C-alpha cells in the first residue's frame with residue numbers, strides 16, 4: 001500500500017511483529033499441493049448511486065457497482081465454503097432489494113446453494129464453513145451449511161447473536177441455524193486442514209470479528225479479502241468505509257494483512273471488485 005504515510009509504515013512493522021508472526025510461520029510452511037481447487041461463484045450484485053459510501057469524501061455521488069463472491073475450496077481432506085452470498089429471498093425481486101436507507105440495492109440471480117447444486121455439490125455435504133463477517137451479502141444462505149463445522153471469531157459470534165446484531169445490520173434469520181451446529185470460536189488465526197494450506201486470519205474493524213482467508217493453491221497463494229478492502233482504489237489508498245465498526249482497528253488490520261500479502265506473494269482477491277472478478281475464472285471453471 002504505497003500511499004501509506006511513514007507513521008503507518010511504523011505501525012505496519014509493529015503490528016506485523018505482534019499479530020502476524022504466528023500465522024505467517026504457518027502459511028510460509030504451508031503444504032503446496034493439498035488444495036485441489038478454488039472455485040469462485042458470483043453470489044449477487046450490489047449497486048449504489050454513491051461510491052463514497054465506501055470511500056468517504058472521494059467519488060461523492062458517483063454510481064458504483066460491485067459483485068458479491070462466494071468460494072468453494074476442495075482440499076484432499078475435505079471441502080470448505082468461504083462466504084455464502086446475498087440471501088435467497090433477493091432472487092425473487094427483479095428490481096432488487098433496497099437497504100441502508102435506499103443507498104444500496106442488492107440483486108441476485110441464483111442463491112449460492114443452488115449454484116453449488118448445479119456445480120454438483122450438495123451444501124449439506126460441505127465439511128468446513130467460514131464467513132468473513134456476518135453482513136447479509138456474506139452470510140445470506142448460511143443456514144444451508146449448518147451441517148458444516150463453522151469457524152467464527154468470538155467477537156463476531158457475540159455480535160451476531162447479541163444486541164449489537166441489529167445495529168450492525170446483520171440478518172439473524174439467514175444464519176441462526178449455525179448456532180446449533182458444530183461451532184469453533186476463535187480468538188486468533190486457524191489452520192483449517194492442519195497443513196498451512198488454508199488459514200483463517202483475523203482482520204477486525206469492518207465488523208468486530210471480521211476475518212480473511214489465506215489459500216495456498218498449487219499455482220501460488222491467494223488471499224480472500226472479505227470486506228477489508230472492497231475494491232482496488234481503496235486498497236491502494238488505504239481508505240476505510242464510513243460505516244465500518246472501528247476505523248483504527250480496520251487500519252491496523254489493513255497494515256497487517258498487507259504485510260502478509262507482501263511477504264507471501266499472495267494474490268489479493270477483492271471479493272466485491274467487479275473489474276477484478278471479470279478477469280478471474282468463475283464456476284464451472286476453477287483456480288488450481
Ligand SMILES: [Zn+2]
Nearest residue numbers: 135137138227
Ligand atoms: Zn460486503
